[in-house]
Amino acid sequence: MNREIRRVSLVVTAMFLALLVASSLIQYGAAGELRDDARNRRTFYDSFDRDRGPITAANGDVLARSEKVDDNYSYQRIYANGQLYAPVTGYTTITAAVTASGLESVENSVLQGTADSLFWTRVQDIFMGKKPTGGAVELTVVPSVQQAAWDALGESRGAAVAFDAKTGEILALVSKPTFDPNALAAHDPEAVAATYAALEADPAHPLYNRAISGDLYAPGSTFKLITAAAALESGLFQADSQLEAPDALELPNSSKKLTNFGESSCSSSGKMTLAEAMTVSCNTAFGWLGMEVGADAIAAQAEKFGFGQNLSIPLRVQPSTFPTNLDRAQTALSAIGQYNDRVTPLQMAMTVAAIANGGRLMTPHLVRSEQDAELRVVEETAVAELSRPISAGTAATLKEMMVAVAEDGTGRRARVDGVTVGAKTGTAETSENAPPDVWTVAFGEAQGRIVAVAVVVEDGGPRGLDGTGGTVAAPMAASILGAVFG
Template identity: 55%
Template sequence: MNTPLRRISVVVLSMFLALMGAATWVQFVQAGDLNSDRRNVRTLYREFDNSRGPIVIGGEPVASSTPVDDPFGYQRTYANGALFAPATGFYSVVYGRTGIEDAANEYLTGTADSLFLSRVQDLFTGRQPQGSSVELTIDPAVQQAAWDALGEQRGAVVALDPTTGAILAMVSRPSYDPNVLAGHSTTAVNEAYRALDADPSRPLVNRTIRETYPPGSTFKLVDTAAALEAGLTPESQLAAPVSLPLPGSSAQIRNFGGSDCGPGETISLADALRISCNTSYGQLGLDLGADALRAQSEAFGFGSDLEIPLAVATSRFPAEVDAPQTALSAIGQYEVRATPLQMAMVSAAIANDGAQMAPYLVQTVRDPDLAVVREASPEVLRTSVSAQTAGALTEMMVGVVENGTGTSARIPGVRVAGKSGTAQTTDEAAPHAWFTAFAPADAPRVAVAVVVENGGSAGSEATGGRVAAPIARAVIEAVLAR
């Protein structure tokens, strides 16, 4: 073979090897990622041609598939779509999957490894392949109570069973109707999505787990836990100035409305929490130090990644802070950020003697024959505080509701433990109104967190006790009525 032919042969062989390598890479190495990519419309076409399993809440399907006479084979429909959209998400031939539709997709399509035997049975019996049903932990009565109590205000409500971690309610408003995104007309779906995506109220965002807010005075539960763990008691005396000059700064911390925290120069830790004294907690933050506050916040879950199985935005305590920033962080301001789920987890850990349970949204997965494929098992995520600290905090939080800033959360005959918060955002915007609580205090059945953005209907006059506490009370009452 002469030199030119040999060179051409080498080039052609190299091209064949490159082509074979590229094909192997795409068809074998990348196959899993490409199949699961939300932009892979072929995967969606294949999925739509099978009977997708239902998403079930309270024994009733809230997302289901029905046969239709079009190329897709089945149409996904949602009952009470806007009410449950934060949990279910949507299933769209144009925009893929979100929420449980995405997180539990392998079960809903019947492709999970644990369903292999079911697929083999279908092959031999000739039965049309079907997906599994996914049963959620949400209680429809509690969800409805939270939805109704929040009303037309922007915000979020999340409720947990503190002893198991099961999520009983997940409400985000404004919401959206998943049905408009599940249609088979790409033109109509595109128009609907563009309108929702352009809406400044951001209805597509699940505020319970994907939005972080300054927690305001609800963060004082973390401060108090750190103080009790460091050896203080509810009777320990704190400084209670009318205003607290921040060291190395011309700024000052003041109490809500410019009020004082009592007639004297000091106040007990319990009373400081009960009336939510900013100046006392600012000084307490300086005394404890940023490292102690950060460590205690992390013991409650701040800074940790979490899936329920939906991905949860990470709550944060700032990494580096000076003295003024530490004081502001102690009252839940500066760069402290928390999801409503995170603040519900703080209350839940206190309610559960300091043991924080892993929150979860999926209770049971059943195959088409209703055999249980997977069932949730409660799991301790971490120990946030000692049982002694949890007990002291519980009594202090009961004082907040019985004779403090949280009296709007009172329920006759029930001891409710709670904490209000009013979080400043910008100079131009009204503050966010917060409330987190659990009840009954002696045998907790529910922990709840509420945030109402920019004060809701009360605007700049809003406080957590006035706006958010009644919403928390309605949720607690719904749980206790079960």
């Protein structure tokens, strides 16, 4: 009988082998797929059961943290000063119907501790028998600058961005109106769903991050920097090149005429230099220049500054656009930032940063480092050059023009004591008789640092129809730069 017993024992071993294979498939082979199944409540619960890591500002202030609580979700996410940082941090939520946003979403794997960069931490946790903890994300945002930008915008809708032109570190990123991420991170799924629905339905779009996405804005006269850059880069124009600057510019194949702001006159002679046109922001001169340089050259220049390019900081930045297939009339309008140009404030700040930094555009970023649970740095964002959209010479020329705008032109209110400031204002008409979206893009240089700022205020801000970039947005840019260098 022994032979039969051995055979039975072999069959039994084969049965066990089948169980081993099945277990391996479930727990290793197909584990990822099973874990990600939408019906897997464990994965859903796990996300709040983790001691999610904090998000900290550049000075160490904790912007988002998790606190142990005594309910089903184990940890409550708390946003200190939630509204101020909402466009940066975003939120996490326990409600399946609401998706996370902001850095909470894109840095989720680090905060949850599942990122590749935290592999060794996880191995240590396993051997120490510790509950896995999330890593921390350290931002480049400086609370005093962020607060200054927030205060500067006041009650107005709009956005402001400030970033270090030499390092690419984003010092402030504000969007208004905004929301309280604490309300979306609450542990009452129904209340959260209701809050979210209300925010989505709100015509003011508080969930939009206007600094980098949303509906985007017409850049208005701030786009003249790019038109000027294209002109200078073409080699056909210099700062002292004479431009046609009529009181009204005839637009080819169009009954309309391009006029200056308030139908004023730029020059009694009907001609002016490029530098003079920039200082007074002469529409007709730049419309003429645009037609001279051509749509293709302007589009190419815009693209070099970052238009149409995907960028993540690591939040996804919506690409700014310069229209295609333009006739000459449309080119003239596009050259002064009207017609169909659509930009993000960050894109305009990047344009200024490249100009102020000798033509070198540094990669803008919000995350300085990723850290493990003990706050040891596991990955640091390197300071990197994104591109060189213009030559050093062009940059220097444009920089001088911008300083002139701040000294004697439309951007005088952007000046800050003790800081070399260059600026360009913009007043973008959105539609007939509606208050314009007003802009100021600027840079401040002092103490060996160069910081680029872009401010946009919707509907003319507190001044409504009378609002202009120079009157409404320039003082805001000044207070942000003041906070940076103060």
